[in-house]
Structure formats: structure tokens, C-alpha cells
Amino acid sequence: MTRFPEESVTTERLVLRPFTPRDAPAVQAACDDELTQRWLPLPRPYTLDHARWWCAEGAPASLLSGDGVQFAAEDRESGELVGCFGLKSTHWAESTTEIGYWVAPTARGRGFAAEAVRAVAAWAFAVTAVRRITLLAATGNLASQRVAEKAGFVSEGVLRSALTTHDGRVDAAVYGLIPTDLTPAGLGHVREEAHALLTAGPALISSxxxxxxxxxxxxxxxxxxxxxxxxxxxxxxxxxxxxxxxxxxxxxxxxxxxxxxxxxxxxxxxxxxxxxxxxxxxxxxxxxxxxxxxxxxxxxxxxxxxxxxxxxxxxxxxxxxxxxxxxxxxxxxxxxxxxxxxxxxxxxxxxxxxxxxxxxxxxxxxxxxxxxxxxxxxxxxxxxxxxxxxxxxxxxxxxxxxxxxxxxxxxxxxxxxxxxxxxxxxxxxxxxxxxxxxxxxxxxxxxxxxxGQRLMFxxxxxxxxxxxxxxxxxxxxxxxxxxxxxxxxxxxxxxxxxxxxxxxxxxxxxxx
Missing domain, CATH: 3.20.20.140 (Metal-dependent hydrolases)
Incomplete structure (x- = not known):
């Protein structure tokens, strides 16, 4: 396997799907937001043409190249675009990837980010051979670090001068996630053991x-x-x-x-x-x-x-x-x-x-x-x-x-x-x-x-x-x-x- 499957992922409140041209105005508004611009080195100003390019070429290119996959997160109830959640810098030989995201200003403070990050990570572990996901957040970006912790990622230290912002190089808090970190709580030791085994590596499960x-x-x-x-x-x-x-x-x-x-x-x-x-x-x-x-x-x-x-x-x-x-x-x-x-x-x-x-x-x-x-x-x-x-x-x-x-x-x-x-x-x-x-x-x-996501052997x-x-x-x-x-x-x-x-x-x- 050298690329992620082209699928959608559903959570309790969200549908994570490929970007489409109709997302461009919402992408432009979110990526030109002051807080988004503070932590991500996006074009400034972020224009509608930038957003159109992302929806039509940038996001699909990540999937086609094998580097990663980008999801547009949509509120299942309202249809609102609440953010972008994607995997990138994937090293297939090492079974590792990195997750990144931004959240639209109108969707902040509602728990969407942790819900989406955890869902994308669980999906990657379930449908691919990926066995480690890294999340980097600027040490000053406390909100992003809280998302990582709520999603189940484990703090692993700080990388000096590891990220670039519009203000220059900044240190990055490093978080890591492996399949066993997502084992649901309260299953009991038999089901917890089964969950850990099934997420630890390739498996053949007859249902x-x-x-x-x-x-x-x-x-x-x-x-x-x-x-x-x-x-x-x-x-x-x-x-x-x-x-x-x-x-x-x-x-x-x-x-x-x-x-x-x-x-x-x-x-x-x-x-x-x-x-x-x-x-x-x-x-x-x-x-x-x-x-x-x-x-x-x-x-x-x-x-x-x-x-x-x-x-x-x-x-x-x-x-x-x-x-x-x-x-x-x-x-x-x-x-x-x-x-x-x-x-x-x-x-x-x-x-x-x-x-x-x-x-x-x-x-x-x-x-x-x-x-x-x-x-x-x-x-x-x-x-x-x-x-x-x-x-x-x-x-x-x-x-x-x-x-x-x-x-x-x-x-x-x-x-x-x-x-x-x-x-x-x-x-x-x-x-x-x-x-x-x-x-x-x-x-x-x-x-x-x-x-594809509904059929079992x-x-x-x-x-x-x-x-x-x-x-x-x-x-x-x-x-x-x-x-x-x-x-x-x-x-x-x-x-x-x-x-x-x-x-x-x-x-x-x-x-x-």
C-alpha cells in the first residue's frame, strides 16, 4: 500500500469527506482568519483563488501522491464546514504519518477538533498499515495541545525550532499516537485485549x-x-x-x-x-x-x-x-x-x-x-x-x-x-x-x-x-x-x- 483509500469517515456529529469546489468560500474565510494565520504559514491574505486551488488541486494531490489525505469536516446536522483534518508526511515503509488540522472560527469551542482528530486516527489504523501518528503543535498554541490530549495523543516532549509561522521559527510540542492508545475505556480485560490485538497489526477477521x-x-x-x-x-x-x-x-x-x-x-x-x-x-x-x-x-x-x-x-x-x-x-x-x-x-x-x-x-x-x-x-x-x-x-x-x-x-x-x-x-x-x-x-x-466501509469478510x-x-x-x-x-x-x-x-x-x- 502506498496511498490512503479515498473514503469518507463518519462520527457522531461529523462527516469527514473529500473537498469539493463548493467548499471554497468557507475555506477562504477560515484560512484568512487571524487565529488560523497566527499558527499556520498560509498565504497572507488568503484569497478565494487560494481556496479554489486547495479544493480542486491541493487536497486531491496529497491523496494521489501517497503523501497523505485531506478531509473536509462537515457538521452532519447543519452542513457547515467546520474544519480541515488531514494526514501528511506519510512514510509507508515505516508505517508512520503526521496529522494536522484547522478549525473554522464559527466552529471553535464545540469539541469538533478532538472528535475529528480521533476519528481520522482510528480510521487510519483500521484501514491501513499505519502504526504511529505524530501531532506537532507550537508550544504557544495551547488550544491545539488540548485537542491532542482530548483525542488520546500522548505528550512526548518538545522539538526546538521545529515549526515555521509568519513570525519565524517556533518550538513544537510533540504528541504521538499508537493503536493501543485508542483502546476504549471500560471494555473489560478480554475485549481490551482483543481490541489491542486487532489494532496492532494485519489481521484476518471473519465476522x-x-x-x-x-x-x-x-x-x-x-x-x-x-x-x-x-x-x-x-x-x-x-x-x-x-x-x-x-x-x-x-x-x-x-x-x-x-x-x-x-x-x-x-x-x-x-x-x-x-x-x-x-x-x-x-x-x-x-x-x-x-x-x-x-x-x-x-x-x-x-x-x-x-x-x-x-x-x-x-x-x-x-x-x-x-x-x-x-x-x-x-x-x-x-x-x-x-x-x-x-x-x-x-x-x-x-x-x-x-x-x-x-x-x-x-x-x-x-x-x-x-x-x-x-x-x-x-x-x-x-x-x-x-x-x-x-x-x-x-x-x-x-x-x-x-x-x-x-x-x-x-x-x-x-x-x-x-x-x-x-x-x-x-x-x-x-x-x-x-x-x-x-x-x-x-x-x-x-x-x-x-x-467499502460497510462490508466485512x-x-x-x-x-x-x-x-x-x-x-x-x-x-x-x-x-x-x-x-x-x-x-x-x-x-x-x-x-x-x-x-x-x-x-x-x-x-x-x-x-x-
Whole structure:
């Protein structure tokens, strides 16, 4: 990688996006301001022509050259340009860069600068190999130093005569940021360790995995039983990581989900029994927590990182459900909703408070997406969950999403909504017909180009090893499926690091 991806970054109050010609008047007003001019060696006076050049040529040139990237920060509510936040002097071989910024006079004193600086830094760590960001502020610029500290940067001393202002050379206070400095507070030691590992170097994170045993019916007269332990799952993912063209990642991980196993406990065609269902959900969740904890205890980080997602219980309130895991929330990385398995509409999960619980625990929710007309299809998700999730401040991901569904744009355009990228065979060929390898890769490349920050790599094993009625084994050649995703990445011109690990990091931990 020799340049930053061309993306926008969203925070609670801001959209950080490329500059456009319409920004020129606001840029001119901000850069000709007396306080901005005091600390930055900008042209004096700063004219509208200077601003037009910056928006049309200066800012884009930073990205194209590989030196850095410049973001125009826009207030999401008012549309006001509140400042410029950019990375520069990037040394790709050393994985280092420097951050700089200015804030428009009308936006000062509202906390925008620290919010934007932290977001740009977290984005750089998530989607690129950058592992250190430097911030320099003139020793007399106390406001800029407060921004650095609020954004999580660590003071590292003073460089003498290191900056140039209109008044001459000045000393610079030096601040540094590395990924572990951004670990969110209050996660608990298990999630803090996971966050540190995932931000420390290249990672392969599969965001939708299963373990356990289940009876799966394919026809009235046949069924297939399969089993996969946490150990087997992590070994599989590690082997996939080892086969990546760029070489093995520093860590591999999986968001591990319990199987929808209710069919083992009731005759086909009979309704789900709430008491039996709730009992099995609790037993299976505890079993999975124990299995993942045992794996983390018995294996080094290099063996993989299993991250537990609890199956939500639509027959109990979220408060009652949460009480079962009160002492173990540190080990919970997500909640899983599976309306077809529970034979329960998504609205039941919302009404019972599971989005509010996810927001309180600061964990995302994985939604099982079914073909149109079944429980949990995309229309039901859009109508019953997406707006409610936005209101609750909860993050959601849609698994098994059909990528040709016309409702895709409506759903993925909402903040906090993600989608699993696999298994590609299931979401494309089995769902909407087989367009062939070339058509699949082109379609996926188009999706990555449009929704790059919202898509996450996933294998979804052992569904990937599930035989269909026609005798074909879905996803038996897992390396082939991974190669197709990587081929589509190359077609789209996107960065593999973001798709394979960065997006999952943002999904699991939010803006951090």
C-alpha cells in the first residue's frame, strides 16, 4: 500500500469527506482568519483563488501522491464546514504519518477538533498499515495541545525550532499516537485485549462463524448432521490466513455464533416451545462462552482469537436475558438474532429491548437475513430494525444478504449498518442465480466500490461445508471463495486491509 483509500469517515456529529469546489468560500474565510494565520504559514491574505486551488488541486494531490489525505469536516446536522483534518508526511515503509488540522472560527469551542482528530486516527489504523501518528503543535498554541490530549495523543516532549509561522521559527510540542492508545475505556480485560490485538497489526477477521452441532434438513427424507468445535474453527481460519497472497496475518479471529439448534428438540412442523427454546439458548450461550474462554486460555494469540456472540432470546425480555451473563459481559462481542430459527418476527426482539441492550453493552448485533418472503428478510429488517437501531445508537450487521436486492441502498446508507460479505456462493449464486465467476467478481467489485466501509469478510462455517440437495457441497473449496473476494478487491481498487480486518474492527468497537 502506498496511498490512503479515498473514503469518507463518519462520527457522531461529523462527516469527514473529500473537498469539493463548493467548499471554497468557507475555506477562504477560515484560512484568512487571524487565529488560523497566527499558527499556520498560509498565504497572507488568503484569497478565494487560494481556496479554489486547495479544493480542486491541493487536497486531491496529497491523496494521489501517497503523501497523505485531506478531509473536509462537515457538521452532519447543519452542513457547515467546520474544519480541515488531514494526514501528511506519510512514510509507508515505516508505517508512520503526521496529522494536522484547522478549525473554522464559527466552529471553535464545540469539541469538533478532538472528535475529528480521533476519528481520522482510528480510521487510519483500521484501514491501513499505519502504526504511529505524530501531532506537532507550537508550544504557544495551547488550544491545539488540548485537542491532542482530548483525542488520546500522548505528550512526548518538545522539538526546538521545529515549526515555521509568519513570525519565524517556533518550538513544537510533540504528541504521538499508537493503536493501543485508542483502546476504549471500560471494555473489560478480554475485549481490551482483543481490541489491542486487532489494532496492532494485519489481521484476518471473519465476522460470521458458527460452532456446535445441528440437525439440518434438506429434503423430507434426508438430513445431515455436522459438528465444528471452536478449535476446529480457529484452525480453519488460520489456514485461510496462511494462504493469503500477502502472507499470514499477525492475528486471525472469528466472531463465533451458536448454531440455531432448536430443530433437535421438536418434531418437524410443530411450533417452537418458548420454555424449551429459552433453556437451550441459555445452555448453548454458556457453553460457547466457556469454549471460547478455554481456547483463549490454552492457546497463544497466534492460534486465533474466538470472539463470542450470544444468541438473543425473543421469548424473554432483554433485561432478564442480560441477568444470565452479568458477570461475563467482558467476554461478549455481539448479539445474534435468528428469526427463522426461533420462528419469531424481528419486531419481537426490538420490543423486548435487545437493541437498547446492545447499545448499553457497546456490542453490535448480527441479523440473520432470509430470502424474500420469509422471517427476517431485508424488507422486515428495514422496516423493523434499521430505524430503531439508529435511534438506539446500536450497530447492526446483516448476514446472508442478497446483494442484488433492490433495497440494499436504502439499508446500507444508514449509519451503523454493515453487511457480511460471504459466503459469496450463498448470497449470490444460490440466492439470485449463478452469474458465473467473472460476473460474480464484477458484481462484488461494484459493491465494494460503493459500500467499502460497510462490508466485512466472512466464511460462515460450517455452512460453507453444507451439502445441497443436488449433491454439490457449498463452499467446500474455501480458498477459492477467498480468492474470489480478493479478486473483486483488486477489481474495485480497494484496500484489502480495510475489508479483511478494519471494517470488522469498526463494527465490533464502533468509532474507536
Amino acid at each position: 460470521h462463524e458458527h460452532t456446535g452441532a445441528e440437525l439440518v434438513y434438506h429434503r423430507e427424507d434426508s438430513h445431515h448432521t455436522y459438528r465444528q468445535s471452536v478449535d476446529e474453527l480457529m484452525a480453519l481460519l488460520t489456514s485461510v490466513g496462511a494462504a493469503l497472497p500477502s502472507g499470514p496475518p499477525a492475528v486471525t479471529g472469528a466472531l463465533v455464533l451458536p448454531m440455531p439448534y432448536y430443530r433437535r428438540f421438536k418434531p418437524t412442523g410443530t411450533p417452537v416451545g418458548p420454555e424449551a427454546c429459552s433453556r437451550v439458548i441459555r445452555e448453548r450461550n454458556i457453553e460457547l462462552l466457556d469454549d471460547c474462554a478455554r481456547f483463549r486460555k490454552d492457546h497463544p494469540a497466534s492460534a486465533g482469537l474466538p470472539m463470542t456472540a450470544l444468541m438473543a432470546d425473543p421469548f424473554r425480555s432483554a433485561e432478564d436475558f442480560a441477568a444470565d451473563y452479568e458477570a461475563r459481559t467482558d467476554e461478549v462481542f455481539a448479539l445474534k438474532w435468528h428469526p427463522p430459527a426461533a420462528e419469531t418476527p424481528l419486531a419481537e426482539y426490538v420490543d423486548r429491548g435487545y437493541l437498547d441492550l446492545a447499545a448499553r453493552w457497546n456490542v453490535p448485533t448480527v441479523l440473520h437475513c432470509s430470502p424474500e418472503g420469509r422471517l427476517g428478510d431485508l424488507r422486515e429488517i428495514a422496516d423493523s430494525v434499521v430505524e430503531a437501531a439508529v435511534r438506539a445508537g446500536a450497530r447492526i450487521s446483516i448476514a446472508h444478504l442478497g446483494f442484488l436486492n433492490p433495497g440494499l441502498d436504502e439499508v446500507l446508507a444508514r449509519p451503523g449498518v454493515y453487511a457480511d460479505l460471504g459466503p459469496w456462493e450463498a448470497v449470490c449464486e444460490r440466492t439470485v442465480g449463478d452469474p458465473g465467476p467473472t460476473g460474480s467478481d464484477a458484481r462484488l467489485a461494484e459493491l465494494i466500490g460503493r459500500y 466472512s466464511l460462515d462455517t460450517p455452512w460453507h461445508l453444507q451439502p445441497w440437495d443436488d449433491g454439490r457441497v457449498l463452499g467446500a473449496e474455501i480458498p477459492d471463495a477467498v480468492d474470489r473476494i480478493l479478486s473483486s478487491l483488486r477489481l474495485s481498487g480497494s484496500q484489502a486491509h480495510a475489508l479483511l480486518s478494519g471494517n470488522a474492527l469498526r463494527f465490533l468497537f464502533g468509532a474507536s
